[in-house]
Amino acid sequence: MSLLSLIVFVPLAGALAILAIPKTKIKAIQGFGIAVSSVCLALTGYLYAAFDKTTAGMQFIEQLSWIPAFNINYFVGVDGLSVALVILTALLTLVSLIYSLNITLRVKEFFFWFLLLEAGMLGVFVSLDFFLFYVFWELTLVPMYFLIGVWGGPKKEYAAIKFFVYTLFGSLFMLLGILALYFNSAPHTFNMIELARQGSLLPLNMQIWIFLALYLGFAIKIPAFPFHTWLPLAHVEAPTGVSVILAGIMLKMGTYGIMRVSFPTLPAATKWFLPFLIIIAVINIVYGAFCAMAQKDLKKMVAYSSVNHMGYCMLGMTAMTTIGFNGAVLQMITHGLITGSLFLLVGVIYDRAHTRDMDAFGGLAARFPIFAGLMIIQVMASLGLPGLAGFVGEFLCFLGAFESWPYYVAVSTIGILVTAAFFLRMIEKVFLGPFNEKWAGLKDMNARELIAIVPLAVLTLAIGIWPRVCLDWINPTITYLAGLMK
Amino acid sequence: MTNILLLNPEIILACAGLLILLSGAFICESRAKLLYHLGIISTIAVLGMIITQALMAGYGTGTMWVIDPAAQFFKFIVLVATVFTLMLSVNYTGIRARHIGTYTALLLWASCGMMLLSGAMDFIYLLISLELISISCFILTGFEQKNPRSAEGAIKYFLMGGLSTAVTIYGISLFYGATGTTNLFNYATAVELHIGDPAYIMGMLFILVGFGFKVSMVPFHFWAPDAYEGAPTPVTAYLSVASKLAALGAMMRIFASVIPHQEINITMLIAILAALTMTLGNLTALFQTNVKRLLAYSSIAQAGYILIGLVVAGPIGRESVMFYSLAYLVTNIGAFAVAMVVAGKTGSYEIDAYNGLSKRSLGLSIVMVMFLLSLAGIPPMAGFVGKFYVFASAVNTQQFLWLAILGVLNSVISVYYYMGIARRMFFVGSEDESPVETDIYAASVIAVTAAATLLLGILPETVMRIVKSCVAFHL
Numbered sequence: 039m040s041l042l043s044l045i046v047f048v049p050l051a052g053a054l055a056i057l058a059i060p061k062t063k064i065k066a067i068q069g070f071g072i073a074v075s076s077v078c079l080a081l082t083g084y085l086y087a088a089f090d091k092t093t094a095g096m097q098f099i100e101q102l103s104w105i106p107a108f109n110i111n112y113f114v115g116v117d118g119l120s121v122a123l124v125i126l127t128a129l130l131t132l133v134s135l136i137y138s139l140n141i142t143l144r145v146k147e148f149f150f151w152f153l154l155l156e157a158g159m160l161g162v163f164v165s166l167d168f169f170l171f172y173v174f175w176e177l178t179l180v181p182m183y184f185l186i187g188v189w190g191g192p193k194k195e196y197a198a199i200k201f202f203v204y205t206l207f208g209s210l211f212m213l214l215g216i217l218a219l220y221f222n223s224a225p226h227t228f229n230m231i232e233l234a235r236q237g238s239l240l241p242l243n244m245q246i247w248i249f250l251a252l253y254l255g256f257a258i259k260i261p262a263f264p265f266h267t268w269l270p271l272a273h274v275e276a277p278t279g280v281s282v283i284l285a286g287i288m289l290k291m292g293t294y295g296i297m298r299v300s301f302p303t304l305p306a307a308t309k310w311f312l313p314f315l316i317i318i319a320v321i322n323i324v325y326g327a328f329c330a331m332a333q334k335d336l337k338k339m340v341a342y343s344s345v346n347h348m349g350y351c352m353l354g355m356t357a358m359t360t361i362g363f364n365g366a367v368l369q370m371i372t373h374g375l376i377t378g379s380l381f382l383l384v385g386v387i388y389d390r391a392h393t394r395d396m397d398a399f400g401g402l403a404a405r406f407p408i409f410a411g412l413m414i415i416q417v418m419a420s421l422g423l424p425g426l427a428g429f430v431g432e433f434l435c436f437l438g439a440f441e442s443w444p445y446y447v448a449v450s451t452i453g454i455l456v457t458a459a460f461f462l463r464m465i466e467k468v469f470l471g472p473f474n475e476k477w478a479g480l481k482d483m484n485a486r487e488l489i490a491i492v493p494l495a496v497l498t499l500a501i502g503i504w505p506r507v508c509l510d511w512i513n514p515t516i517t518y519l520a521g522l523m524k
Numbered sequence: 525m526t527n528i529l530l531l532n533p534e535i536i537l538a539c540a541g542l543l544i545l546l547s548g549a550f551i552c553e554s555r556a557k558l559l560y561h562l563g564i565i566s567t568i569a570v571l572g573m574i575i576t577q578a579l580m581a582g583y584g585t586g587t588m589w590v591i592d593p594a595a596q597f598f599k600f601i602v603l604v605a606t607v608f609t610l611m612l613s614v615n616y617t618g619i620r621a622r623h624i625g626t627y628t629a630l631l632l633w634a635s636c637g638m639m640l641l642s643g644a645m646d647f648i649y650l651l652i653s654l655e656l657i658s659i660s661c662f663i664l665t666g667f668e669q670k671n672p673r674s675a676e677g678a679i680k681y682f683l684m685g686g687l688s689t690a691v692t693i694y695g696i697s698l699f700y701g702a703t704g705t706t707n708l709f710n711y712a713t714a715v716e717l718h719i720g721d722p723a724y725i726m727g728m729l730f731i732l733v734g735f736g737f738k739v740s741m742v743p744f745h746f747w748a749p750d751a752y753e754g755a756p757t758p759v760t761a762y763l764s765v766a767s768k769l770a771a772l773g774a775m776m777r778i779f780a781s782v783i784p785h786q787e788i789n790i791t792m793l794i795a796i797l798a799a800l801t802m803t804l805g806n807l808t809a810l811f812q813t814n815v816k817r818l819l820a821y822s823s824i825a826q827a828g829y830i831l832i833g834l835v836v837a838g839p840i841g842r843e844s845v846m847f848y849s850l851a852y853l854v855t856n857i858g859a860f861a862v863a864m865v866v867a868g869k870t871g872s873y874e875i876d877a878y879n880g881l882s883k884r885s886l887g888l889s890i891v892m893v894m895f896l897l898s899l900a901g902i903p904p905m906a907g908f909v910g911k912f913y914v915f916a917s918a919v920n921t922q923q924f925l926w927l928a929i930l931g932v933l934n935s936v937i938s939v940y941y942y943m944g945i946a947r948r949m950f951f952v953g954s955e956d957e958s959p960v961e962t963d964i965y966a967a968s969v970i971a972v973t974a975a976a977t978l979l980l981g982i983l984p985e986t987v988m989r990i991v992k993s994c995v996a997f998h999l
Contacts, residue, residue, distance in 0.1 A: 061886075101529060107988035108916075148952075173903040180897060182941065187951045206902070206939055210932040213912070217919040217928075387568050391794070 040100040041088075042114045044082045046125065046157055049074060049131075053153035061146040071149035072135050072271045075156060079128040089121050091511050094518035095230065096166065097121075104170070107228050110221075113167040114306030119297060119367060120163045122508060123290055126374045127163065131156040134279035135384055137490040140389065141189060142279065148189060152279070155181035159287050163294065168216045168228040172209070175255075178288065179205055182280070190275040197275035198381055204258055204268040212255025216247045219303065224246075230299060236523075237303035245307035253311070259292030260348050263321040270329075273341035276405055278385030279336050281337070285344045285381060286374035291307045293351050301355075302522050305461045316356045316439075316446050320351030323453035331460040334386045334393040336468075339460060340377060343420060346453055347373045353450060354435030360513075360520040362438020367512045369431035372501060376419045377426055379494040384414045386487050387468075390480045396464055401473030406482045410469050417465060418495070426502035430450045464517070527822045529589050530582055534639050540566035541632035548625010549846045556621040557614055563628040564610045565636070571603040572640070577657035581997060588646040591863035593994040597846055598642035598773030601853050605766035606635040608857045608973070609795040612758040612864060614965045618668040619756060627667060631762065638770035645782070647696045647706040647731070650774065650886045654692070654734065657767060658685045660950040665755040665763070677754025684747040688737035695730025698723050708782045709828060725788055732779070732790070737909035738771035740824050741831065749808075757867065760816055761860035764823040769849045772830055776845050779850055780837040802828025802934045809941050814864050818941060819856070822899060825938060826852055828912055832927045839995050844913035846991040851898070851980050858973030859895040861966050862888060869960045880954030888960060889949040891974045896942040898977045902934050906980035911935065913988075950962040 052074030059067050090097055096115035104112040116124060132150070141148055158181065161174030178204060187198035222225050222244065223236050237245070258265040269289075273281050302307050326345030333339040347369065354366030386409060388394050388404075403410040419426035422433070434452070440447045483491075500509055544559050544566075551559065574596055582591045607629060613619065619627055639657030646649035662685060666678025700706050702724035736744040752760045779785045785794055805825030812818035830852070833844035863873065865888065870877040882889040898905035901912075911931070918928035962970065980987060 105988065106641060106984045107985060107992060147886075173908075175901045180893075180902065183946075184950060187947065198951075199947065202943060203936055203939055207933075208937045210935055211929075212879060214915065214928055217912075217916050220916075221920050326983075336800075397877060413892065 040098055041085060041385060042098050042112070042116065042234075044161045045078060045085065046076050046127070046164060048081065049160065050157035053157065056146060056150045059146065061144075063433045064142075065125050067149050068139055071153060072132070072139075074153060074242050075128065075132040075135050078160075079132050079444035080158065082125045082128040085116070085121065086125055086511075088117070088166060089511060091118070092514060094118065094514040095126050099166075104167075105367060108169070109168045109225065111167045111229065112170060113229060114164040114170075115166050116164055116511040119294070121511055122367065122371050122485070123163045123287075123294060124160060124409070126371055127156065127159045127287050130282055130374060130378050131159075133378070133382070133490045133494060134282045136475070136486060137282070138277065138279035139486055141279075143189060147184070150452065151181040151184050155185065155283065159291070162291050163288065166230045168219070168230055168233065168299070170228075171230070172213060172216060175209055175212075175291065175425070176206075178291070178428055179209075182284070182288070183371075185280045186276045188273060189277040189280070190272050192275070193271065193273045195210065195289070195460055197271045200268050201272040204265070208255040208258030208265070211251045215251030215255070218244070218248050218251065230303075235304040238305050240304070240306075241402065242306045243309065245304045246310055249300055249304045249307035252304075253293070256295040256300065258293040259295070260289055261345065261353070262318050262348070263345075266322070266325070266326075266345050270338055270341045270346060271508060273344070273381075274335065274337050276387070278381060281341075281381040281385075282378040289348055290370045290374065291345060293348065293355065293366065297355060297366070297519070298378070305523060312356055313353065315442050315495075318348050318353035319356055320450050322346065323450045324349075327453040327456035327460070330452075331456055333428040333460075334396050336396055336464065337381070337386070337393075338514070339396075339464060340380045340384060343380075343457065343460075344373070344377055347377065347420070347485060348456060349450070349453065350432050350435045353439045353447070354431075357438030357442060358520065358523045359433070359438045359441060360517050361434055361519050363516040364433025364512060365431055365438050367516060368501075368505065368508055369435055371508055372419070372427035372431045372498070375494050375498050375501070378413070379491050379498070380418045380420060382487070382491050382494075384417065386483055386491075391477060395466045399468040399477065400471045400476060401469070402477070403469035405473060405477075406480070407484050408488070412483075413469070414465060415495055416498065417461045419502065421461045422454060424502075427498045427500075427505075429502060430505040527582060530580075530583070531589075533570045533577075533609040534636050537566065537570045537632055537636045537639070539726050540570075540638065541629040544632065545625050547694065548622075548629070551625070553621040558616045559624045559628050562608050563632060564607055567603055567606045567610065567632065571600065573608065574603060587650040587707065589640065589643040590645050591643055592707075593844070593997045594773070594777065594842075595643040597994050598770055598849070599639045599775075599988070601849055602635050602638040602642070603771050604931055605762060605769075605853060605857060606631060607693040607760040607765070608861070609758045611627065611965045611993070612761065612861055613756070613971050615868075615963045616756060616864065617868070618671065618759055627664070630660045630664050634664065634762075635766065638766055641770050642773045642777075644774055644777075645708045646712065647699065647708070651693065651696060653978075655689065657738070657770070658689065659761060660665035661759075661767060664759045667756050667759065668754070673750075673754040673811045676918065677751040678847070681747045681751040683746075684737065688744060690729050692734030693736065694714070695727045697733075698727030698730065700727075702727060708778065721763035725790070728783065728788055729790065729793075732794075734754070735771055735775045736797070739768055739775065739827050739831075740828060741797055742804045742824070744803070745824050748824060749817050749820040752823075753814060753816045753873075757860060757864040760820075761857050764820065764860070765853050765856050765942050768823065768827060769853060772827070772834070772845065772849060774917055776834055780834055781840055784837060785835075786837065791835060793925060796832065798828050799927060799930050800828075800923050801825070801831060802931060806934045806937045810937065812941070813868075814873050814874050814956075815875055815878070815945070817848070818875065818945075821857060822942070823856060823937065824936065825855070828934070829911060830930055832924070832931055833914045835927060836921050838917070838921075838922055840917040840920055841993075842995045843968050843988070843991045844917045846887050846994060847913045847984070847987060848910035848979070850987060851910035851977075853893050853897040853952050854973045854980065855905070855907050858970055858977060859892070861894045861969045861973065862895065865966050865979070866960065867971070870956075875945065877947060878948040879952040879955065881949040881960065883957055883964070884954075884969065885960040888962065888970075891970055894947050894974055894977055896946055900939045900942045902939075904978070904981040906977045906979070906984075909981055909984045
């Protein structure tokens with residue numbers, strides 16, 4: 039078994055093994071679940087070290103015949119585009135599981151679904167066969183449905199089914215797009231690399247329809263305006279650990295899909311759609327920021343800020359240059375780290391105060407210095423303060439897009455301003471001003487929370503100061519990809 | 525001609541039915557369950573014969589029927605469904621001990637009719653097999669004497685069934701009038717002669733009605749929910765799988781192979797009926813609160829998806845019909861088995877009975893979720909590969925891309941009610957938290973179907989290969 043198969047199947051095997059542990063042995067289940075995801079993270083660590091960052095091609099390839107009747111292969115591999123997302127997935131899963139140790143309800147099922155989800159997400163990022171990709175894509179759906187529906191907030195059931203139906207709607211159209219690509223290739227294949235080689239030969243009309251079908255699947259995941267309405271609901275209702283995965287990883291599946299498949303496979307349609315994509319990106323940025331501004335609920339605010347940040351990512355993608363693409367991929371990574379930790383931090387305060395209403399707090403900075411410190415670091419990173427991770431990604435996205443879309447970029451800067459405004463206002467309301475004595479009995483962050491959040495904060499700083507820890511891995515592939523789009 | 529021997533499996537099954545009926549009169553009530561086992565054993569024996577003859581090809585006496593791999597495939601499906609049905613019946617409480625012999629015999633005869641149907645090449649022969657199925661199934665549906673719903677279902681089934689048979693016979697007579705034969709084998713060589721003959725096309729349409737009834741194709745589906753709800757649950761499972769798939773198999777032979785529907789210009793009609801079938805089935809299923817009715821409407825919708833493959837026809841269309849049939853067989857039997865177990869414990873087929881099931885039996889709930897996901901067409905379950913196959917055939921033609929798009933939209937709708945059951949099992953609590961136990965027969969049916977559902981979803985290659993060779997040999 040190759041390294042990548044191991045990375046995907048360790049969580050899957052772990053999930054099945056958890057079913058065998060009696061549900062009363064909570065400690066054993068928790069320990070085992072965390073051990074499995076740690077092993078997975080360690081394996082991705084090895085992947086990071088062993089990855090050859092001088093080449094743009096696929097690495098760690100494994101190809102086995104799976105369903106020859108449809109020429110479907112078990113075909114996995116990573117390049118610069120996916121390697122960082124694989125590592126991010128393993129990291130955020132472990133962090134979320136550690137944070138979720140405080141969950142006491144139906145622990146066994148929780149860990150089962152969570153590990154299954156991890157396997158699905160990792161599978162999406164390593165698949166190079168479109169059928170396999172689709173199977174993993176859908177595999178993430180069911181665990182997420184249960185994770186939101188069982189452990190979520192007051193409107194969990196509605197949020198869960200809305201998420202499920204919405205995503206399935208998109209992904210089934212994606213399936214039709216995949217089938218259309220398959221039947222228009224010769225010989226028929228689901229191999230993404232082969233499709234990228236052949237797709238550009240398709241007539242424009244066909245490309246546009248296929249692009250639309252695929253885009254529907256991807257855009258709902260991103261979520262790109264106007265398909266974003268499931269997001270605030272799902273993110274807010276989901277338990278903290280699950281929100282982290284939703285925002286940190288699952289949104290990236292959309293942008294990843296567009297960059298992995300739509301762009302290289304359908305270059306003519308991509309050019310045709312670019313004017314629309316840029317408009318959608320700008321709407322995501324500006325509209326998402328204003329929506330976030332309007333929220334009083336901390337979690338909702340962070341959720342809407344995701345809409346805004348995925349807009350930056352799309353802005354970078356529409357640049358069609360190395361710089362823009364680099365920015366987009368880096369933005370996926372940093373948004374995962376930053377928003378992931380923001381959700382965790384909101385969870386920290388919610389677990390204590392049982393409210394997320396901004397106005398209910400005040401002056402927390404003096405009493406809870408560790409919490410305040412971490413929150414301020416991540417908020418500053420999110421609003422793009424230089425020296426922190428968020429800045430690098432956003433800057434590259436804007437820089438890349440400015441060349442071809444100066445006016446749109448100018449409009450997008452409103453989004454940055456508003457983002458800064460709502461985040462700073464949040465800091466002011468929650469951390470500054472007079473202390474609300476109602477919260478006097480609360481304690482600062484405990485070890486479990488620190489173990490979950492500090493690594494993310496460290497990485498946020500590290501990437502901010504020395505972005506090459508990420509960019510060097512991404513760059514060769516991105517340069518190649520941008521070259522294709524010329 | 526000695527090739528009546530080609531019918532050996534059917535003959536043996538019918539004789540086994542007679543034997544069981546006779547023994548039923550003499551066996552004491554406390555041992556009557558032995559008859560179920562006798563039925564299971566004889567069905568498995570016949571199943572073995574079918575498997576060993578899987579690659580056989582030949583024509584029956586006067587070429588009234590054919591034996592080809594496709595026919596054997598549908599016989600296999602019918603027999604497997606029969607075995608599962610009998611196993612589920614063993615601990616089903618609705619059937620009185622002194623009737624077990626009759627019940628088992630009727631099931632075997634219905635299966636016998638379905639086996640005959642899958643090889644039919646002559647309309648008279650086809651009519652006889654349809655009648656054998658119908659009459660046996662009417663009685664089976666009404667088998668729960670104490671349950672008025674059972675009688676209601678049986679009466680509705682009978683009235684609608686009688687009507688559709690009459691229409692079919694009229695269609696056959698028109699067909700005979702136009703072509704001078706009821707035999708499809710002779711006919712297939714001279715198809716061009718009759719194109720455009722109104723009596724002939726009318727005849728084919730009426731025959732389509734007969735099939736539409738059996739397949740529960742909209743608008744001939746009205747009997748299905750009531751009959752499904754009233755019938756003893758194992759019979760419901762049987763009706764929704766065996767009878768439907770056998771009819772689809774015969775429909776595929778006649779309308780996609782012998783007299784291709786494209787040639788008589790009824791393709792668009794079948795396409796519209798397929799579209800209506802899945803859409804109406806799904807939309808109505810959304811509002812059901814009784815699990816049997818819900819699964820009944822869902823099975824109408826499922827028939828709609830399978831019909832897409834039939835509309836597309838061609839090799840890939842027929843392959844997809846066959847693959848989907850097998851996937852649907854294991855999934856739907858499994859779902860009904862779980863429904864039966866749950867109702868056995870809670871005494872209710874209402875959807876509320878599923879509240880908090882995950883706490884009462886996590887295993888049963890997870891398996892039920894698997895079946896529901898498979899019905900909804902979500903990987904890595906069998907139903908997904910089936911839908912994938914069907915949609916692939918539609919996308920391949922371009923002409924029927926709209927059916928694939930409609931199918932996709934329907935799948936999205938269906939998720940809502942399938943997941944509605946999952947929601948109750950996992951999200952909703954219940955006052956009664958006593959564990960739900962599964963008896964060994966139902967448990968083995970559930971285990972086998974669950975394993976098959978997963979296996980067909982993950983490793984579909986073997987079945988795809990079989991299906992491809994069946995279609996390649998299609999006589």
